[in-house]
Amino acid sequence: MNLFSLFIKSVFVDNMIFAYFLGMCSYLAVSKTVKTSAGLGLAVTFVLVVTVPVNYLINKYLLSPGALSWLSPKLASVDLSFLTYILFIAIIAAIVQILEMLIETFTPALHSALGIFLPLIAVNCAILGCSLFMQERGFGNIGEAAVYGLGSGLGWLLAITAIAAIREKLRYSKIPKGLQGVGIAFIITGLMGVAFMAFMGIKI
């Protein structure tokens, strides 16, 4: 698959939120103002671009059936795929921690913008979900994995910024009492999802 169409596909068609509901928790909790949601979106994109390729390598050289044969031919029959979840989540948690430390040392400005969101990201379902989808679809090389991570992150950024903008406007509208807050956010996300389904037919 060529990289450009993979990118467009992962941003619009396979959007993390509208098609797979991944990362909904922080999506609903943080999307109150555009500024903070853009910050969180950027942080998620950043982490995805790093973790998906790393997990791709882990999957290729450690986890998938017969992956250990590069060590010695005797290990060709070893299948460690049952360790996927625990390794992926450990890698994600470790990378998030390292990224946080690196950003804090080298770019304090970026850290003060993203800082509070980074620790939250380790338990964001979009991150683990993206790695698991990467494994399930079996991408051919590390470039595809990286582009997939980038596209999914940008799609998530797009979705959270859009809903935050709508919710900012929503404060001035009259909503039935029981529906206020989360209820209406769900329904709006549903309607946005319907709009995004229009991208499904795109062929590049």
Added chain:
Amino acid sequence: MSNWKKLVIEPLRKTNPVTVLVLGICSCLAVTAQLKPALVMGASVTVVTALSNLIISLLRKGIPNRIRIIVQLVVVATLVIMIDQFLKAFAYDVSKQLSVYVGLIITNCIIMGRLEAFALQNGPWESFLDGLGNGLGYSLILVIVAFFRELLGSGTLLGYQVIPQSFYEAGYQNNGLMILPPMALIVIGIVIWINNSKTETK
């Protein structure tokens, strides 16, 4: 006696993790196009929440505060791997349908939320009940959403035809939109609306 009842019953309505606290939405919606995967998913989450609450509560005095998140993640991930292997062995078709969402139980915020908020401060038995109650509250919403989506979307329940053939002959049609992802969000929005307005009037 009343204590354990409170721990199990309250999360079903008053402090429901999905509709009131808005946790664990991620995995909740994707599996609700049909009733069967929703039931399996609800059961798996209940087991993981109850057991992880129990284990963390037993370990709570030994875990250093700084690394507690990673300890919790390891405990939860181990439980999820066990569930995943179990499903692959005994319910292969459902496990295929759930695909990555079984793995995503690890990052389900209900589990982390309950561990942080409850299991770290309370004894093993209470924590177990609390986990059970929250898992059941989650399953309840899952089943409600899946019930309406499968009934209106495919006219079946658990795979059995429910809407009689004569309806179709009279011109009734399945609402294909119900099976698509966006409707899950809208249905859950309506469930939250009903739940909120009911708890307010009381």
